[in-house]
Amino acid sequence: xxxxxxxxxxxxxxxxxxxxxxxxxxxxxxxxxxxxxxxxxxxxxxxxxxxxxxxxxxxxxxxxxxxxxxxxxxxxxxxxxxxxxxxxxxxxxxxxxxxxxxxxxxxxxxxxxxxxxxxxxxxxxxxxxxxxxxxxxxxxxxxxxxxxxxxxxxxxxxxxxxxxxxxxxxxxxxxxxxxxxxxxxxxxxxxxxxxxxxxxxxxxxxxxxxxxxxxxxxxxxxxxxxxxxxxxxxxxxxxxxxxxxxxxxxxxxxx
Amino acid sequence: xxxxxxxxxxxxxxxxxxxxxxxxxxxxxxxxxxxxxxxxxxxxxxxxxxxxxxxxxxxxxxxxxxxxxxxxxxxxxxxxxxxxxxxxxxxxxxxxxxxxxxxxxxxxxxxxxxxxxxxxxxxxxxxxxxxxxxxxxxxxxxxxxxxxxxxxxxxxxxxxxxxxxxxxxxxxxxxxxxxxxxxxxxxxxxxxxxxxxxxxxxxxxxxxxxxxxxxxxxxxxxxxxxxxxxxxxxxxxxxxxxxxxxxxxxxxxxxxxxxxxxxxxxxxxxxxxxxxxxxxxxxxxxxxxxxxxxxxxxxxxxxxxxxxxxxxxxxxxxxxxxxxxx
Numbered sequence: 001x002x003x004x005x006x007x008x009x010x011x012x013x014x015x016x017x018x019x020x021x022x023x024x025x026x027x028x029x030x031x032x033x034x035x036x037x038x039x040x041x042x043x044x045x046x047x048x049x050x051x052x053x054x055x056x057x058x059x060x061x062x063x064x065x066x067x068x069x070x071x072x073x074x075x076x077x078x079x080x081x082x083x084x085x086x087x088x089x090x091x092x093x094x095x096x097x098x099x100x101x102x103x104x105x106x107x108x109x110x111x112x113x114x115x116x117x118x119x120x121x122x123x124x125x126x127x128x129x130x131x132x133x134x135x136x137x138x139x140x141x142x143x144x145x146x147x148x149x150x151x152x153x154x155x156x157x158x159x160x161x162x163x164x165x166x167x168x169x170x171x172x173x174x175x176x177x178x179x180x181x182x183x184x185x186x187x188x189x190x191x192x193x194x195x196x197x198x199x200x201x202x203x204x205x206x207x208x209x210x211x212x213x214x215x216x217x218x219x220x221x222x223x224x225x226x227x228x229x230x231x232x233x234x235x236x237x238x239x240x241x242x243x244x245x246x247x248x249x250x251x252x253x254x255x
Numbered sequence: 256x257x258x259x260x261x262x263x264x265x266x267x268x269x270x271x272x273x274x275x276x277x278x279x280x281x282x283x284x285x286x287x288x289x290x291x292x293x294x295x296x297x298x299x300x301x302x303x304x305x306x307x308x309x310x311x312x313x314x315x316x317x318x319x320x321x322x323x324x325x326x327x328x329x330x331x332x333x334x335x336x337x338x339x340x341x342x343x344x345x346x347x348x349x350x351x352x353x354x355x356x357x358x359x360x361x362x363x364x365x366x367x368x369x370x371x372x373x374x375x376x377x378x379x380x381x382x383x384x385x386x387x388x389x390x391x392x393x394x395x396x397x398x399x400x401x402x403x404x405x406x407x408x409x410x411x412x413x414x415x416x417x418x419x420x421x422x423x424x425x426x427x428x429x430x431x432x433x434x435x436x437x438x439x440x441x442x443x444x445x446x447x448x449x450x451x452x453x454x455x456x457x458x459x460x461x462x463x464x465x466x467x468x469x470x471x472x473x474x475x476x477x478x479x480x481x482x483x484x485x486x487x488x489x490x491x492x493x494x495x496x497x498x499x500x501x502x503x504x505x506x507x508x509x510x511x512x513x514x515x516x517x518x519x520x521x522x523x524x525x526x527x528x529x530x531x532x533x534x535x536x537x538x539x540x541x542x543x544x545x546x547x548x549x550x551x552x553x554x555x556x557x558x559x560x561x562x563x564x565x566x567x568x569x570x571x572x573x574x575x576x577x578x579x580x581x
Contacts, residue, residue: 050476050477052473071481072476072479073481074479076478081477087471096466096525097470100467103467104478109459109460110459110462110527
């Protein structure tokens with residue numbers, strides 16, 4: 001259970017204002033999309049949420065404590081992030097790598113807890129990697145690496161999932177699989193999730209709320225059905241975007 | 256996960272260490288048999304053998320073990336800190352500073368105690384110089400640390416060359432021995448053993464964090480590692496280990512670079528295994544190299560640094576080849 005409260009947050013890089021006076025409150029079992037064009041500040045905002053980017057103004061609080069005051073390990077036991085770069089292909093096995101996700105929770109200095117091993121194994125299984133357990137990471141394909149990074153995040157058992165371009169390198173089947181695994185996990189553990197993505201359709205399908213970052217630090221925050229409109233998106237991306245609806249689905253495309 | 260295979264590795268390295276120490280105690284100009292070695296360990300009667308052992312071979316063997324252990328440990332730590340496979344204990348100029356200290360001491364005729372202290376002072380000066388420059392603006396990055404270290408190291412290299420070219424032939428001989436690494440003048444004291452022990456225990460205590468840090472800074476942060484303070488700890492501890500090792504034995508090359516790599520190649524990637532393995536293999540490797548340095552062309556002695564390279568290069572290439580074939 002996590003409660004994230006962003007209040008009047010301003011972030012800037014050099015002189016460029018990425019977001020200005022952003023206020024969002026994210027409660028348990030909520031899935032949020034984070035959209036905006038290249039360089040709009042999606043990644044910067046995610047990094048601020050794990051205390052790795054200084055806030056120029058405003059505050060970010062997790063369960064009432066500022067993320068800048070929390071101990072690194074305590075923060076990591078509650079908030080997990082999937083980085084855009086994924087993980088590096090170093091000579092290590094898949095299982096060794098997914099076990100790193102348990103790092104913020106480990107009790108013993110030297111020995112692996114059976115519980116940690118089981119959590120790591122089920123995280124691998126969730127992304128169909130259990131057959132590759134002993135494979136060297138540097139022999140994996142791009143998609144397998146991305147699934148491994150996701151499994152590692154799952155093994156971290158965070159209460160708040162932050163995902164930066166989670167669908168990178170994944171084929172459509174795994175994109176859908178990823179979404180269902182994460183949806184179930186969020187529901188099961190009363191967690192919450194913020195996903196930065198370029199894929200408007202994925203965000204619409206998967207997240208009931210969105211933060212849409214606009215030019216000049218403005219942002220639109222609200223329910224996806226309200227925020228993700230042709231007008232708002234065309235404005236945000238600076239190119240005309242149309243949509244077609246079919247039942248509950250809505251599909252966006254640039255013209 | 257610590258697999259049985261890795262426990263087996265630790266056990267065999269322990270056996271190897273004991274064997275190398277025994278080998279070192281048995282080799283030298285006075286022939287001592289295994290039976291005599293056992294006898295002089297277990298009996299308190301003074302004899303020529305026990306005198307040779309206690310006064311010459313035991314101190315020298317232990318000096319080799321401690322030096323090798325510290326160098327391999329420092330190398331493994333530097334490789335994580337700088338995230339660079341080419342990193343070794345000397346890459347940040349610590350040995351250069353120590354060398355300038357030691358060579359200056361040789362130049363003015365100092366030996367023993369003063370030589371060691373001059374080397375240690377040079378190493379410490381270099382550590383703070385590098386860190387001071389890299390940290391000038393309050394935010395030191397690994398790249399900056401590496402660049403500063405390499406540049407400072409090159410500077411020391413120039414000073415070393417000046418000292419070598421302007422010194423008398425007699426001094427140059429001692430200087431070259433020091434530069435290549437030499438255990439014939441070495442003495443160790445309890446503080447050195449203690450430092451190796453602290454390195455081992457401390458290394459084990461942060462080994463999980465090292466496993467994460469080697470995967471990248473950002474990832475380590477996101478998994479709860481306090482990267483800033485861990486890095487400071489790694490930099491200063493590896494520096495002190497290196498400074499101590501070069502003070503004992505001069506700049507013995509190669510141990511700090513290849514021992515951690517060899518161990519990683521045979522599967523000890525997890526630092527919970529790698530750290531103790533480095534101490535054991537680094538120590539026993541230098542003990543063996545020094546035994547050979549003393550005996551290969553006896554009664555003359557080779558600088559141990561030459562032997563480490565002569566054994567180390569082919570051994571490393573063999574292991575590299577055998578792991579590629581898999």
